[in-house]
Amino acid sequence: MGQTYIEQRTERTEWFLKDRFGMFIHWGLYAIPARGEWVRNSERISNEDYQVYFDEFNPVRYDPKAWAKTAKAAGMKYAVLTAKHHDGFCLFDSKLTDYKSTNTKSGRDLVREFLDAFREEGLKVGLYYSLIDWHHPDYPAYGDEHHPMRDNEAYKRDPSTFGRYLDYMHGQIRELLTDYGKLDIMWFDFSYGEMKGETWRATELMETIRSLQPHIVLDNRLDASGGNGGSIHTSNPSFYSGDFASPEQIIPPSGVTDNEGRSIPWEACVTLNNNWGYGSTDKTYKKAGTIIRKLVECVSKNGNLLLNVGPDAKGEIPLESVRILEEVGEWVLRNGDSIYGCGQSELPKPEWGRYTRKGNKLYAHIFEESIGPVNLAGLAGRVKQARLLSDGSELFVSRPWNTEMYPNDAFFNFARPEVLTYPLPDER
Numbered sequence: 001m002g003q004t005y006i007e008q009r010t011e012r013t014e015w016f017l018k019d020r021f022g023m024f025i026h027w028g029l030y031a032i033p034a035r036g037e038w039v040r041n042s043e044r045i046s047n048e049d050y051q052v053y054f055d056e057f058n059p060v061r062y063d064p065k066a067w068a069k070t071a072k073a074a075g076m077k078y079a080v081l082t083a084k085h086h087d088g089f090c091l092f093d094s095k096l097t098d099y100k101s102t103n104t105k106s107g108r109d110l111v112r113e114f115l116d117a118f119r120e121e122g123l124k125v126g127l128y129y130s131l132i133d134w135h136h137p138d139y140p141a142y143g144d145e146h147h148p149m150r151d152n153e154a155y156k157r158d159p160s161t162f163g164r165y166l167d168y169m170h171g172q173i174r175e176l177l178t179d180y181g182k183l184d185i186m187w188f189d190f191s192y193g194e195m196k197g198e199t200w201r202a203t204e205l206m207e208t209i210r211s212l213q214p215h216i217v218l219d220n221r222l223d224a225s226g227g228n229g230g231s232i233h234t235s236n237p238s239f240y241s242g243d244f245a246s247p248e249q250i251i252p253p254s255g256v257t258d259n260e261g262r263s264i265p266w267e268a269c270v271t272l273n274n275n276w277g278y279g280s281t282d283k284t285y286k287k288a289g290t291i292i293r294k295l296v297e298c299v300s301k302n303g304n305l306l307l308n309v310g311p312d313a314k315g316e317i318p319l320e321s322v323r324i325l326e327e328v329g330e331w332v333l334r335n336g337d338s339i340y341g342c343g344q345s346e347l348p349k350p351e352w353g354r355y356t357r358k359g360n361k362l363y364a365h366i367f368e369e370s371i372g373p374v375n376l377a378g379l380a381g382r383v384k385q386a387r388l389l390s391d392g393s394e395l396f397v398s399r400p401w402n403t404e405m406y407p408n409d410a411f412f413n414f415a416r417p418e419v420l421t422y423p424l425p426d427e428r
């Protein structure tokens with residue numbers, strides 16, 4: 001008897017659920033208008049007006065090795081780059097279109113350079129591929145041509161021309177899975193209304209994918225628009241349900257489970273400011289402490305965090321993003337043991353922070369300064385000793401190692417979450 005789909009998914013995602021923390025990179029022509037990746041659609045920019053950006057695109061400071069070092073220093077273990085976003089511009093040397101980076105002034109295969117650089121730094125690599133395509137003549141444009149994505153009743157899909165788009169889409173995915181070495185993740189985006197599942201010829205596409213790179217981990221958006229959709233949430237997931245759910249700009253209140261209450265792999269994708277693609281005036285950056293707490297929250301609920309950067313038209317990750325990632329990395333460097341390979345603890349969430357657990361080691365992430373002892377409710381009688389994870393120093397637990405912990409003074413003044421380790425009884 002062969003493995004069930006869920007057994008195969010569990011095997012495929014083992015590394016993914018250990019790595020926990022990845023970089024999302026939204027980059028393309030839209031970095032020039034610098035008003036986010038939907039600018040073509042939201043501002044109804046015509047083909048000819050958008051062509052100006054194609055003719056101009058020349059990211060002279062694109063240095064994917066620097067990007068990879070930034071991601072690695074932040075404690076990220078994998079990265080996903082947009083190979084094609086909704087505007088249809090290909091950052092790779094596709095034989096199926098002229099609308100690609102190798103035909104711009106840069107002449108570069110941006111995807112290939114990204115993959116080489118991130119692999120060299122030891123990170124796993126993935127590519128984002130938009131199912132939607134505002135540029136391709138056979139993608140069903142309805143309403144007016146500047147407005148191809150709006151989901152409205154006027155939508156009329158001509159099966160013959162749409163079939164030509166699907167041949168193109170399948171062909172490009174085959175190119176990416178054939179010509180660019182081993183990929184670890186394929187991140188499809190997104191299904192909507194009737195545009196899902198077999199409308200994309202998803203079974204045929206999955207047969208291609210599994211024949212070329214059987215190990216590759218997929219998100220759930222071949223039959224869903226985002227984190228809550230698709231048969232991945234059922235006890236009988238389809239062949240194209242994907243390997244992880246993809247909640248977007250939200251961390252699910254209690255993790256993600258299927259309809260039988262079993263935890264399923266999930267990854268929250270989150271922007272550092274309010275834009276996926278570069279937004280030059282968007283200075284709404286989140287603080288490093290917030291990112292750290294959100295990373296801990298994801299892991300404490302058996303999930304991953306895919307944190308986005310939007311490089312500018314010159315090819316640089318915005319300095320604000322780099323600074324935040326540097327600060328996050330300082331914390332992860334000292335506390336990463338409480339993230340990598342960790343997951344949910346059976347203990348209820350304590351009022352002062354969150355628990356993560358790895359095997360029989362418990363990590364207490366104390367998010368707020370404590371006045372007086374930290375209440376170890378739920379751990380009464382189980383803690384014999386505690387250590388501050390970042391420096392290994394001892395923390396005093398009330399005797400007889402009962403329900404309160406008296407951290408030393410230094411501990412009381414921390415600004416960011418500190419992590420304690422409790423060897424649980426079977427580690428005595």
Ligand code: FHN
Nearest residue numbers: 037038189190226248269276
């Ligand atoms: O429309 C896209 C959006 O531009 C961005 O790529 C996000 C990232 O997950 N996905 C879609 C919105 O759900």
